[in-house]
């Protein structure tokens with residue numbers, strides 16, 4: 361079985377993507393796994409923000425949040441393509457794009473679908489147990505999924521789709537900590 365995920369960080373990112381697409385958030389611990397926060401239990405969320413996704417945009421494009429708050433994001437994909445809702449600083453998205461390109465090259469995702477079987481094979485199986493620790497969720501067309509996030513500190517933070525071509529065509533929004 362080919363093992364092409366050479367670094368633990370990269371394998372972790374992939375595992376996260378895989379898991380969030382398939383696993384519930386039941387095991388999500390307290391936040392702060394990332395410099396910009398961490399996944400949280402839905403029960404801790406003070407409010408729900410619905411993000412509508414199309415080809416290739418988000419509505420709304422700006423979400424006001426506060427450091428310390430936990431928000432439940434419901435991502436509704438009304439487009440015809442597979443899209444992602446990934447939290448990160450601009451440099452995180454750049455790194456994430458590289459990985460996403462590799463996932464496309466290896467058939468783990470297509471333009472419209474998550475190929476869970478291929479993903480499981482490539483990852484050696486069993487890795488999706490860590491899914492709740494990811495900062496990203498992939499949503500197939502016509503479906504919805506959610507991500508519950510605890511924001512730890514104010515910073516330049518974006519939500520973005522790092523599927524090849526999407527970020528470049530404007531699939532990026534901002535979290536506004538100033539309001």
Ligand SMILES: [Cu+2]
Pocket residue numbers: 416442443444521522523526527531
């Ligand atoms: Cu997209």
